[in-house]
Each structure stands twice: as C-alpha cells, then as structure tokens.
Amino acid sequence: MHRLAQLAQQPSRRIIGLMSGTSLDGLDVALCRLHGHGTATRLELEHFATVPYEEEFRRRVRQVFAREQVSLEYLTLLNPWIGQQHARMVLGCLYEWQVAPAEVDLLASHGQTVYHAPAHQHQHPEFPGLNATLQLGDADHLAVGTGIITVGDFRQKHIAAGGEGAPLATYGDFLLLSSPTEERLLLNLGGIANFTYLPPTNSENTQTASAAFSTDTGPGNTLLDAVVRAHFPQLSFDEDGRLAAASTAHPNLLAELLNHPFFAAALPKTTGPELFGLAYLHAAQARTGTQALPVEGLLATLVELSATGVARAVQLALGEQPALAVYASGGGAHNPVLLAALQRHLPACNFASTAALGVPPDAKEAILFALLANEAVAGRPFSIGAGRQRVPAIRMGKISLPD
Ligand SMILES: Nc1ncnc2c1ncn2[C@@H]1O[C@H](COP(=O)(O)OP(=O)(O)OP(=O)(O)O)[C@@H](O)[C@H]1O
Numbered sequence: 002m003h004r005l006a007q008l009a010q011q012p013s014r015r016i017i018g019l020m021s022g023t024s025l026d027g028l029d030v031a032l033c034r035l036h037g038h039g040t041a042t043r044l045e046l047e048h049f050a051t052v053p054y055e056e057e058f059r060r061r062v063r064q065v066f067a068r069e070q071v072s073l074e075y076l077t078l079l080n081p082w083i084g085q086q087h088a089r090m091v092l093g094c095l096y097e098w099q100v101a102p103a104e105v106d107l108l109a110s111h112g113q114t115v116y117h118a119p120a121h122q123h124q125h126p127e128f129p130g131l132n133a134t135l136q137l138g139d140a141d142h143l144a145v146g147t148g149i150i151t152v153g154d155f156r157q158k159h160i161a162a163g164g165e166g167a168p169l170a171t172y173g174d175f176l177l178l179s180s181p182t183e184e185r186l187l188l189n190l191g192g193i194a195n196f197t198y199l200p201p202t203n204s205e206n207t208q209t210a211s212a213a214f215s216t217d218t219g220p221g222n223t224l225l226d227a228v229v230r231a232h233f234p235q236l237s238f239d240e241d242g243r244l245a246a247a248s249t250a251h252p253n254l255l256a257e258l259l260n261h262p263f264f265a266a267a268l269p270k271t272t273g274p275e276l277f278g279l280a281y282l283h284a285a286q287a288r289t290g291t292q293a294l295p296v297e298g299l300l301a302t303l304v305e306l307s308a309t310g311v312a313r314a315v316q317l318a319l320g321e322q323p324a325l326a327v328y329a330s331g332g333g334a335h336n337p338v339l340l341a342a343l344q345r346h347l348p349a350c351n352f353a354s355t356a357a358l359g360v361p362p363d364a365k366e367a368i369l370f371a372l373l374a375n376e377a378v379a380g381r382p383f384s385i386g387a388g389r390q391r392v393p394a395i396r397m398g399k400i401s402l403p404d
C-alpha cells in the first residue's frame with residue numbers, strides 16, 4: 002500500500018498494458034511511460050509486441066469461449082492458467098527488451114474475455130436487465146508471477162455503475178486523443194468493431210465532454226475469421242482481404258444478416274461472438290437458401306456486413322452524411338477491402354490510421370488499459386458526461402499485490 006501511495010505521487014509511471022481480444026491471435030503487450038493523469042496525461046510508448054498464441058492456447062480457450070454450456074471445472078482451471086501464461090509472456094517481452102520487472106511500476110491486465118452477456122443479448126428470464134461479462138486470467142497470478150503490482154478485471158466496475166462493461170475505450174480515447182478543434186471518430190476494427198466519438202474539446206458547447214461516447218457496432222473480423230478457419234484449417238484470417246476481393250456481397254444474405262435487431266438498436270450498445278458467431282450466419286444462409294455460396298462470396302458479404310454495421314451506428318449517432326476524421330486501429334485496419342467498403346459507406350469522412358496520431362494501430366487497446374490503470378492508481382474519477390450515454394465517472398480495476 003505504501004508503494005501504491007508512492008506511485009500515485011510520481012510525476013510519471015511505467016506501465017505495461019495487456020490486451021487479449023476476441024480474435025485470440027495473441028497477447029498485446031505495450032510498455033508505456035505515462036506522465037501525469039487525467040486530461041494532462043502524456044504517453045510515450047517504449048515497446049510494443051504481440052506475443053502470438055500457440056494453437057494449444059487457442060484450443061483451450063475455445064473450449065469455453067462464447068459458449069453457453071461449458072465444463073465448470075475446465076473454466077476454473079483456465080482462470081489461473083491463463084494468468085500464469087500471460088505472466089510468462091510478459092516476462093519474455095521484458096527479457097527481450099532488457100527491462101527488469103523491478104523497473105516497471107504497474108501491469109494493467111485486461112484478461113481474456115470468455116463470455117459477454119449484456120442484458121439485451123442474454124435475455125435470461127431470471128436476470129432481466131442484468132449486464133454481465135467474464136474475463137479470465139486472474140490478476141493475482143500476474144502479480145505473483147512477474148513481481149509487478151497488477152491492476153486487473155476492469156470491466157465489473159463499469160457494469161456496477163450502470164454500463165455494459167464495454168466499450169471502455171471511451172476513457173482512454175477521451176484522455177489521449179481528443180482534439181481541441183477536430184471532430185474525431187476512433188474506429189477499432191477488432192473481432193468486434195467499435196468506435197469512440199470525440200467532439201472537439203474547444204467547441205462553443207460546454208457540454209462537449211458529455212457528447213463523447215463509445216459503442217460496439219457489430220462484427221469486425223470475428224465472422225470473417227470463423228469462415229476462413231472453417232474452410233481453410235491452416236489459415237486464421239483472409240490476409241489483406243484477398244479472398245473477399247475476388248467476389249461481391251450477396252444482396253439477399255446481406256439483407257438477412259442486417260435484419261438482426263442489434264443493428265437498429267439505440268446507442269451505445271455492446272455485443273460479442275456469442276451473438277455474431279457461425280450459428281447466426283448459418284441460420285441466415287438457411288433462410289435465404291445461400292448455403293452453397295462459395296467462400297469468396299461469403300467473405301465479401303461479411304466484409305460488407307462489418308462495414309454496414311459501422312456505417313449504421315455512425316449514422317445513428319451523427320446523421321446520414323457525417324463528415325469527420327476517422328482514425329482506424331485493430332487488425333481490420335490492415336484489411337484494404339474492409340477499409341474501401343467503409344469509405345464507400347461514409348464518403349464524406351476522411352480515413353486515416355491512429356498512427357497519424359502517434360498511436361500504432363495494433364497497440365492502441367493495450368495502451369488504453371495502461372491508461373485505465375494509471376487513472377486507478379493516480380487519477381480522480383473524471384466525468385465524461387456523468388452517466389449520459391452510459392459513460393459513468395469512475396476509476397476501474399482491482400489491485401493485486403505480488404506479496
Ligand atoms: N493483413 C490483414 N488483412 C486482413 N485482416 C487482418 C490483417 N491483419 C489482421 N487482420 C484481422 O485482424 C484480426 C486481429 O485483430 P485484433 O488483434 O485487433 O483483434 P482483437 O483485439 O482480438 O479483437 P477485439 O478488439 O474485438 O477484442 C485478425 O484475426 C484478422 O481478422
């Protein structure tokens with residue numbers, strides 16, 4: 002506790018942000034130097050790596066990932082095991098970067114989401130209105146395994162304060178990437194796509210902060226990856242969208258997929274592969290008689306679905322022809338076919354990568370969790386609209402001590 006009080010007083014802190022997303026591609030590890038806190042926060046990214054998961058890691062997580070029925074014993078075993086694996090991966094990065102664990106002030110660990118259950122999605126009759134989400138990889142195992150104080154399990158506080166436990170990007174995006182003059186959209190194209198809307202902070206409107214918010218928009222890469230894996234077991238994604246580029250979207254299947262009420266629901270909203278999985282796709286194919294659609298056509302349809310989901314959410318928030326600066330991040334930002342579809346749907350928007358703002362697109366989410374840990378230890382709850390748009394004024398994360 003004494004160490005934590007010291008950390009809070011330091012002008013800057015060295016924090017490792019960890020993110021393991023829905024794509025199960027690997028653990029993102031971002032070593033950050035964070036100066037100050039709140040709106041005065043300044044970031045220096047010292048090192049970044051994605052430690053790829055071995056097939057065996059993915060196989061074990063998939064035993065429970067987004068599944069309604071699993072072995073409770075297996076789930077219990079995975080919780081410390083993932084924590085231990087993540088600790089090992091962090092130590093491997095530190096060794097490579099020639100940084101001693103004692104030179105790092107904090108670890109910020111998101112853990113592995115295995116089930117996301119916002120009320121609109123589970124609709125369980127015994128728990129009406131209850132939002133829930135579960136991340137595995139207990140932070141005590143990271144703290145003891147690395148010797149670094151660890152902040153983990155960020156999402157529960159957001160739910161306790163009235164949110165859905167996601168997206169949490171709002172807080173870090175607002176602190177780090179707001180512009181005094183530019184109206185921005187920070188678009189993350191991960192397994193699930195989401196965005197943060199950031200109005201200019203110098204706007205005449207003193208309510209500006211209260212207009213900043215984040216929402217999921219629907220699938221990003223999750224369905225694309227699932228279809229690629231089902232057809233080509235040796236591949237994990239459609240590199241540069243080459244397969245999708247060889248065909249065009251099937252209009253009836255696309256319309257059927259977009260018929261899901263999620264796409265018209267009010268913002269903000271969250272979702273996951275529990276909803277946007279192969280069962281959803283196969284049901285829509287059965288209803289439209291498109292079961293025999295070749296894989297290229299399927300992928301082209303799914304790229305269009307992801308882009309349309311983003312465009313619909315942007316239009317719900319900002320009107321039919323929004324003209325603002327969009328900064329993309331996440332793995333989908335490397336997919337030229339997806340980016341071209343987005344530009345087609347939002348022609349008045351100017352698309353760039355978050356690299357243009359000094360944030361490497363693959364590192365962004367891991368950096369955001371380092372920012373959240375910085376706020377947990379050194380910040381004060383700051384208001385982004387005090388509960389409007391479900392952005393509660395809270396600090397998030399639980400603290401695990403190594404001893
Ligand atoms: N060159 C590329 N071409 C096409 N797609 C790509 C490329 N590089 C990465 N991707 C896609 O990005 C995915 C990984 O994205 P990312 O790491 O942002 O997801 P995540 O963080 O796991 O997801 P989430 O943000 O939903 O938790 C890959 O599975 C793949 O679908």
Ligand SMILES: CC(=O)N[C@H]1[C@@H]2OC[C@@H](O2)[C@@H](O)[C@@H]1O[C@H](C)C(=O)O
Nearest residue numbers: 114117167168169170191193195366
């Ligand atoms: C429950 C959960 O893990 N959600 C993730 C997921 O991946 C993208 C999207 O769905 C987003 O809502 C969230 O992650 C980011 C980092 C967030 O909370 O902002």
